[in-house]
Amino acid sequence: MEVEATITISLSYFLSTATMIYAQHLSLGFPELPIDLKYPGVGIFFIGITGNFYHHYLLAKLRAKGDKEYKVPHGGLFGLVICPHYLFEILGFVGVSCISQTAYSFSFTLGTICYLIGRSIATRKWYISKFEDFPRDVKALIPYIF
Template identity: 75%
Template sequence: MLPHILMRFVYPLPPSLFVSAISLISFASLTNAGFMEIKGKHMQYSKFLNVGSSSADKNIKAKKQLSSKTGMLIFYTPAFLAGLASFALFSDKGYLRFTLLRSALTIHFFKRIFEVLFIHKFSGGMDLEAAIIVSLSYFLSTVTMIYAQHLSKGLPEPLIDLKYVGILLFFMGISGSFYHHFLLSKLRSSKGDKLYKIPQGGLFGLVICPHYLFEVVGFVGVSCISQTFYALSFTFGTIFYLMGRSFATRSWYRSKFDDFPHNTKALIPYIF
């Protein structure tokens, strides 16, 4: 019953073992990463750099650290360039959904680079290994999503067309994410200020990671634009990862601030 309902919303799987395998691997790896965040094994960047590490591990990792700004540029730049290059590599004239998908992915990573360069105020560093892992994940997911969409040309269209709903959700997502990243940047009064504070404004009174919430909304939008199995598996994996990361973030704030609001959730207002 469920597969039959699902097929009303997505393209059939393309004749590609690579795309099918990566769909499963992407979902499994992101879901596992979210579970590891809950268990306390964090990706080593931002406030979680060296959290849970022994003194010996910290000394070793300190030798392989980047500045947060450099690390985040490594996160997003390859995926942005992949999206940009797809316009030169694939023509696919007349395939509106493909053009919309490539545009959404390119805009998403351009926005993230813009925030790194002009919005964020950084503290601490980033583990080189974490920077490489996240960068490869974004790059591979972007390339695979574009390739899966290219392969879907000529396949039967989904019975329910969601691409225009996807456009709306995508722009809601990047707008909300940008706004809350801007609020986070305003928490630090000066460039040298590295102290963490409890975020306020926007949806921060309801959830500690509204920027993650809107990231989810944006990727749900991308999935609706794409309507491929790979986009769907990546989005669900991303949701589970961000649930884990936001849960860990809430726990971190509660451990650092005695006045952290008890009713503030991690990711989903009033629920989680």
């Protein structure tokens, strides 16, 4: 990964984390919500972060050192969707939203979901155009559905 991309992505995650913490701070003293989603949120977050890490690991192993050729990913959920790392990233953000239960975190998660849906559709179209033998039954983001 290029240094500029690494800095941009890291800065984005840092700023989103800082603003979520600030939104959480601003909500101190407000009445608690009737449904506590913290514990399910922690479970969803860990499923998301673990699945995201695993699929990024599979992507990192895809090319040998110095190899510049594009390849179709395999293993994990790559046989069902072309962007399982996006699916698990969405689950991670849903978990964070459940933990914090603020309007800001829910709106940030919704924006992230919309962005990653668009990226997964574009990624699937790119794979179909690049590889003639790309399996047509592999979905963009959600296994068997989308």
